[in-house]
Amino acid sequence: MSSVPGLTALARWRLSRRLNHEAEHCAVPWLAAYLASLADLLSLPVSQMPLLAFDLEMTGLEPSVDEILSIGAVPIDGPRLTLTGAWHSLVAGDTGVGQSACIHGIVDQDLQQGTKLERALVELFARAKGRWLVAHHAPLDISFLTHAIEHLYGINVSLPAIDTMALEHRRLQMTQQPWVEGGLRLAACRQRYGLPLYPAHNALMDAIGCGELLLAQKSAMQPASVIELLQ
Amino acid sequence: MDSSELQPIFDFVNGLVPFNQLQPESLEWAARQLEIAYFPAASHIVPLSDDDRRLYIVRSGAFEVRDKEGELVDRLGEGDYFGYPSLLSGDEISNSVKVLEDGLVYQLPEECFSELCSANREFSRFFNRAYARRMRHEGRFKARSMLTTSRLSSLMSSDPITIDIDQLVGEAARLMSQHRVSSVLVQEGEQLVGILTDRDLRSRVLAEDKGPFTRIADVMTTAPLTVEPETLVFEATVLMGEHNVHHLPVTRNGKPVGMVTSTDILRSQSSQPLLMMGEIDRQTHIEGLVNLSKRIPMLLQNLISADARAEEIGRILTSVTDALTRRLIELAQSQLGEAPMDFCWLAFGSQGRQDQVACSDQDNGMLLAREPDSQEAEYFSQLAKIVCDGLDACGYIYCPGDIMAMNPKWRMSLKEWQQRFSSWVNSPEPKALMHASIFFDMRAIYGPERLFDGLQLSVLELTRDNDIFLALLTGNAMNSRPPLGFFRQFVLERDGSEVKGIDLKHKGSAIINDIARVYALSAGVREINTPKRIRQLVDLGVINRKDALNLADAQEFIAHMRLANQGRQFEEGQKPDNYLKPGAVSSLVRHQLKEAFKVVDDAQSGIRLRFMRAY
Numbered sequence: 001m002s003s004v005p006g007l008t009a010l011a012r013w014r015l016s017r018r019l020n021h022e023a024e025h026c027a028v029p030w031l032a033a034y035l036a037s038l039a040d041l042l043s044l045p046v047s048q049m050p051l052l053a054f055d056l057e058m059t060g061l062e063p064s065v066d067e068i069l070s071i072g073a074v075p076i077d078g079p080r081l082t083l084t085g086a087w088h089s090l091v092a093g094d095t096g097v098g099q100s101a102c103i104h105g106i107v108d109q110d111l112q113q114g115t116k117l118e119r120a121l122v123e124l125f126a127r128a129k130g131r132w133l134v135a136h137h138a139p140l141d142i143s144f145l146t147h148a149i150e151h152l153y154g155i156n157v158s159l160p161a162i163d164t165m166a167l168e169h170r171r172l173q174m175t176q177q178p179w180v181e182g183g184l185r186l187a188a189c190r191q192r193y194g195l196p197l198y199p200a201h202n203a204l205m206d207a208i209g210c211g212e213l214l215l216a217q218k219s220a221m222q223p224a225s226v227i228e229l230l231q
Numbered sequence: 232m233d234s235s236e237l238q239p240i241f242d243f244v245n246g247l248v249p250f251n252q253l254q255p256e257s258l259e260w261a262a263r264q265l266e267i268a269y270f271p272a273a274s275h276i277v278p279l280s281d282d283d284r285r286l287y288i289v290r291s292g293a294f295e296v297r298d299k300e301g302e303l304v305d306r307l308g309e310g311d312y313f314g315y316p317s318l319l320s321g322d323e324i325s326n327s328v329k330v331l332e333d334g335l336v337y338q339l340p341e342e343c344f345s346e347l348c349s350a351n352r353e354f355s356r357f358f359n360r361a362y363a364r365r366m367r368h369e370g371r372f373k374a375r376s377m378l379t380t381s382r383l384s385s386l387m388s389s390d391p392i393t394i395d396i397d398q399l400v401g402e403a404a405r406l407m408s409q410h411r412v413s414s415v416l417v418q419e420g421e422q423l424v425g426i427l428t429d430r431d432l433r434s435r436v437l438a439e440d441k442g443p444f445t446r447i448a449d450v451m452t453t454a455p456l457t458v459e460p461e462t463l464v465f466e467a468t469v470l471m472g473e474h475n476v477h478h479l480p481v482t483r484n485g486k487p488v489g490m491v492t493s494t495d496i497l498r499s500q501s502s503q504p505l506l507m508m509g510e511i512d513r514q515t516h517i518e519g520l521v522n523l524s525k526r527i528p529m530l531l532q533n534l535i536s537a538d539a540r541a542e543e544i545g546r547i548l549t550s551v552t553d554a555l556t557r558r559l560i561e562l563a564q565s566q567l568g569e570a571p572m573d574f575c576w577l578a579f580g581s582q583g584r585q586d587q588v589a590c591s592d593q594d595n596g597m598l599l600a601r602e603p604d605s606q607e608a609e610y611f612s613q614l615a616k617i618v619c620d621g622l623d624a625c626g627y628i629y630c631p632g633d634i635m636a637m638n639p640k641w642r643m644s645l646k647e648w649q650q651r652f653s654s655w656v657n658s659p660e661p662k663a664l665m666h667a668s669i670f671f672d673m674r675a676i677y678g679p680e681r682l683f684d685g686l687q688l689s690v691l692e693l694t695r696d697n698d699i700f701l702a703l704l705t706g707n708a709m710n711s712r713p714p715l716g717f718f719r720q721f722v723l724e725r726d727g728s729e730v731k732g733i734d735l736k737h738k739g740s741a742i743i744n745d746i747a748r749v750y751a752l753s754a755g756v757r758e759i760n761t762p763k764r765i766r767q768l769v770d771l772g773v774i775n776r777k778d779a780l781n782l783a784d785a786q787e788f789i790a791h792m793r794l795a796n797q798g799r800q801f802e803e804g805q806k807p808d809n810y811l812k813p814g815a816v817s818s819l820v821r822h823q824l825k826e827a828f829k830v831v832d833d834a835q836s837g838i839r840l841r842f843m844r845a846y
Contacts, residue, residue, distance in 0.1 A: 195269075
């Protein structure tokens, strides 16, 4: 993917300014620290940029109604995912699991041992410090995070993230490949790059699956700047 | 976090030898140390660095290992490893890894690998073996002789006493008494050209009124019978007996490297097959031979438990069959009188290739020097009947396909045999050719060499570079495929008792025999024994060394599994067959078998590319 260097530099500057601005005005210290750490990342070459692939399991798709059940995350350093840094946490919520237990295999009993949502968020962002967040269909996961932050602290924050689904969508459009319904699901995207099928469905394995997909996409797209990935 | 969150990764690693040998805690620990990287085919190579060594585990995709010279060392797919040689040796990384197909690779950092190696013997042993195998693949041929005890090299005198052909007999005699030896090897340059023995000095010098100033060249035995250091002791003994000599120069590429005498051999303890062959030669009645042959299963059992190489076991068992056949022919002649003309007893198939195992049936024929008249034909008919009946009584059952010398169809003159081969070679129908393939593995068990040579050389003349024939023969060799797909089922059916198992003969050894035959006939190679064919094909440059080593290793491993399996069946009182039951082998052996079958599959593709391209 080629890009105009001048415009990229401009976009980088704009993002940097926005991140610094958000960090300065953020009343939650750990979140401010996180946002500030991202601004520093913008000068790194794409090949070295540190990432954190993550995934949330939720009770549904509506942030204002549904709850986060579990969080999984795995760091990516340069060309590698490191499993020593893999993390998974169940999140205790106010309401029961309901119907979605069938999908995730998480039952209420497990959640009693889970961390409170706030502690889970603090831990997630501590792990994400100095790393760009990566998720498959990131807008959904990010909206749950920002909603939780708003709910806990009463502040609005915008979190940049790399969306492997959007990247795949873009790539398919550019290469004019036809795609079928469901062709942008994680498993379908992975298949296109010859990545193996991971049968289990939990937040950590999905985070790993998403991280591997990003490595494959990066090697196929050869982006010149992280800006291309964040768009 | 509990382990189930990473279950798919644990499951994958746990399905791999030798990770499956680890304790569950070690396995879990190891899996958590993994790093995951993706290599697109477009990036061509996997960057490897001496400062950052890892064990690489292929999770998906395909890779290729090449050495410094760019020669292919290994092809890797899911569940295969690379990077371990430098982890084990500490040497600089010299191989490169090429990406053939986009792939995901799990990587275990060096400290973790070392930790697992020191904590678990099976784990380190697996990689050390794999490393040893790699080393062998990278230029050896010498590591062949693992079992040194039964080879000539273990008892021959090295640094043989030699003398130049221009010297005189007196000098030779002085040399011999000085070194207290009974013979001296005669060289021209570095090549062995003759031998001079105590007996020669007596009968060709003194008894002929010649003196010490006689030229060695005039009295020596020229072009003596020689053997190689790898020759089995017992084979050398057979040779000495057949040719009535007591000295066997040991040479390599024509240069003398040692000497073996009958006394050397006597001194080494007499081994069981040798004793048995001696007894065979002393029998005067067929009943005696039948009784002796009852010991063959026990002999096989002893050889298997002595861990002899499968190739050697095949040669030893075949030598016993040969000896029985020869003795039967002699007994028949003492009954019927001398044969009216020269003839050869031909062995086909496994006896021809010298890879007989238990429960072989007979495949033989007779080659007559010329067209017999009716009386002569009757003589050979009776001779063949006696020998074939005798072999059947000894446990070598009649050939179900009736390929036996007692069938007049397979008792022919040289001219008729030549015509028969010519009709197989020149107007080949695939089906007819398939049934005829065992005839191309023929060896003379009895009779004058030059008669047999006349047939064999004319056959090779027909087949060499005969594209149409070779393409059809190759087509036949593709009919059976190695059971690569079997290994996935293997896991599922591990405890199923109804599983028939892998047919090690027809899906393994037989295919390798087919492949070696195609190459041998294409290049006019006279060897019949499959490992010897392969060795000669390498020397002639027909197949490259690496492929040959792989194929020879696969042949030995599959044959070894087949013998070990039959040994176990024998012990359990079952009828030996060629089916290896999945439950009977460890996952390590399964891994090795899979590798061996992969080699067979590659070799099959190799002949298809080479001989079937145009058709």
